[in-house]
Amino acid sequence: MLFSKKVDYALRALLVFSRYDPTHVLSLSAIAEAEAISKPVLSKVLQHLARAGVLRAHPGRQGGYSLWRAPRRITLRQIVEAVEGPILLFAERRPPALTEAPIAAEAEKESSEEAPQARLDYQSLQGSILLLLERCSLADLIR
Secondary structure, three states, X not given: OOOOHHHHHHHHHHHHHOOOOOOOOEOHHHHHHHHOOOHHHHHHHHHHHHHXXXXXXXXXOOOEEEEOOOHHHOEHHHHHHHHHOOXXXXXOOOOXXXXXXXXXXXXXXXXXXXXXXXXXXXXXXXXXXXXXXXXXXXXXXXX
């Protein structure tokens, strides 16, 4: 699984927040400077995190963002989904079944008599990976 630059920026920004008390408000400029991330890109990432309930936005001249919850209560899955949307590891579309071709149908008949076909359980694999992301908190990443 490959994480995007936006997820990287989100994680780096959240690690800056984790150095402070969860109620501490940090400005966009302070985070951008600390992590050498462009303000426009970071602004969009922080807005996504705020909409997802990971960060709390504090409007106004002296505003900024603060953590909504303690780092131990923010999961890697929440962070990734806040920035990227739902995590789908496998596309819904699958190649046409071999049984659609006449020659393949005969071959499948012969092979089914010899041994059961192996199938990858995509749903279980997806669930296992999501569970791993759910079990990993921001606090775990800090250690």
